[in-house]
Amino acid sequence: MTRKDFVVSADGHILEPVDLFKTRLPKHLRDRAVWEEDFEIEPLVEGGARHFRRLHTPGFEGWTISRYRQTTGRMPEGDPEQVLEDMDIDGVDVQVMHPNLSLFGLYSDDHELSMAHARVYNDYVVERFTPYFNRIAPTAPVPLTDIGEAVAEIERVAASGFRAVLLPAIPPKPYYSRDYDPVWAAAQANGVQIFIHTQTGGVKVNDPESTTLKVVMQNAAQVNQPMTDKAASKRMVTQCIYSTITPQQVICELIGGGVPERYPDLHFALIEFNAHWLASLVGSMDKCWVTGIGQDSDWWLGHWDTDRPATDQPNMAQLFKLNEKWPYPLKPSEYVKRQFHISFQDDPVAVACRHITGLSTIVWGNDYPHAEGTFRGSRELLAKQLGDLPDDERAPIVGGTLASILGYAPILG
Template sequence: MSEDLIVSVDGHIVEPPDLFLTRLPGHLRERAVWEEDLLIEPLGEDGRTHFRKLHTPGFEGWTNSAYPHFDGSPNTGQPDRIIADMDSEGVWAQVMHPNLSFFGLYSDDHDRSIGHARVYNDYVAETFGAYRDRIAPTAPIPLTNLDDAVAEIERAAGLGLRAILLPAVSPVPYHARELDRVWAAAQAHGLVVAFHVATGSVKVDKKASPTLRALIESVRMQSQELTDDLVVGRILSAVTKQSFVPQQIIASLVGGGVTERFPGLHFVLVEFNANWLVSFMAAMDKAWTLGVGQDRDFWVGTWDDARPDGDQPGMAQVFRLNERWPYPLRPSDYARRQIHVSFQEDPVAVACRHITGVSTLVWGVDYPHPEGTFRRSREAIDVQFAGVSPADRAAILGGTTAGLFGFKAPAAV
């Protein structure tokens, strides 16, 4: 992969199992995210014996195989081992997000969430500061208290972090004007704003969070007979549910005028795939376009016989609303200018780049997660980028992300 400058916008830092147990203030430690190492007899023919069990409200019992390095040894989040994995994959630089600490960062318990964020941001600044030419950790920012959110953005910038990470599902709508303080702080420090799939909306008094319930259902389906209902449901979930949250984020940022008021901000939506983006951009514009076939003077509504003809508030020229878009650029123009959506394997998104704009698409390995392309990125790239021009390929695979996060290409040898 030496001919490509690969910059992944989607990696995850495997945190020390006791990071929050040892670093949170004492009164918060009983609410900490922590992991238990499990060495067990193999569950299947793959022979895997090293597992990790999560302990935290809403996710108690979540257990998965330990993430492997390229050589098969367990991933412990050490920077030099991450760099070695990146080298094995041909990835020059990587934007990296939390891993299981996601489950403590965006809950309805503010003290718990901001406590986890402060510990995590300190940890990644200390641990990865010497590797900033190749690794850019994001700084998670809970939005359950905006004074604390702005203060943590300021602090994260002072720590040298280059991006903030907000929950995909926010306690405050992203078009709410009260969040202008957050956007202003990020813009003032030149920080990228990222959102990661499947984050937010954790309620600590619920035994099983929506994410854990989805995991339980996914595991249950593995042992079920493959029925028509199951197949249809899985397709509909992939088509409708998975794209709803990123579309809501973009609609809020563009429709709420955030992109107009803060033109210096760039927003990266991580691990949402991007095949839905082309139709969504078209639909945003269509909602505010008076088409050739639309009679702008056509009236429709409900008639009130008790009112005079000239006073019928239930009637309106229905298509005139299409002309009332409140901002100078079209919705799709703001998306092309400031929105970036990441994918791992999405050839449809690549094929639609001439419509969405090349800069709206950025690539990520999703290291070291099993649903990503780690240990087979060359195959994924070759399949998706066959016939793509060198300029477009370079932009999507690394150029756009490198520009956003300040990564420089390695010096020629």
């Protein structure tokens, strides 16, 4: 690259103190708090990890991960100064940061428990990270299981300096529901943008097989199974098809529900879904509402009722008339280009399709400090995938778009 880009990572995580919720939740909820514990073992493989952490969360116990060794063994929990050091290592000017393992406790079917976790987390972020909001942009989780309380929390966190709120990928009701209009109105009125992170929502406190956690455990199980024809196929079906269903559904529900039309100043950032599927989606959404060249607009389909007169056949219809019923002034793809931002880490297909999806529609994130992210390799990754792009095409992808919607000015000098 010929110059220093202003880099804003869409995807980072604040590693909460392991006892944050056990010590700060209302006392009657602490026995159901999200908490973690560290332990050390002899490596499972030669030269492997020694330090592990076990998660305890409503609806599930025992998900275990090793520490993120790309941070040289340090765990940057509760230490914004260390986060800033790591950002400088990775060449990141501003890091958007979401909750970490508390994501499993923030969007459950127990509203009191979810909202209590959200308030504790948001208060902690304000207390510990406010002096660093010029470079760290945390999102404030807001459960949607009670609309009135969701609106109140949006207003509260906006007043505390948050620039974005975090909503679940699997909401209690479909996102086309007009019940959410007070949420969208509160976000727009208070100048906060909407972020939606993968693997959030769908947690049932009494069901360890609930959607999000089941996906996590299935991934672990696949690694320890022999690689068969079925396993190879299943891996691709899961990664290429199933993993893209949720973000596509979120986009279709929001646009189909008229949310971006009614709230044109609101932006929606979908995080850690990658974006290779996006070009196909925008093409398919527009195609829903177009009768193509050569297609017979007078083609009838249905069930003919011989007991009714020919002039009264309610089960027959001109199939392509449905294509004329799009209710909004812009095409679906135009709403995507105007108000949606999909994050990717390492996705050359998304970059190659940028002129189809829109330059502001794909945004980069390093998933700091997760092991599946690009931290400590982000400079190399950006140079490889984006280094040959013209400045005016690269700039919005690596940071310009997010800087604009979140209100960050490029750092000069």
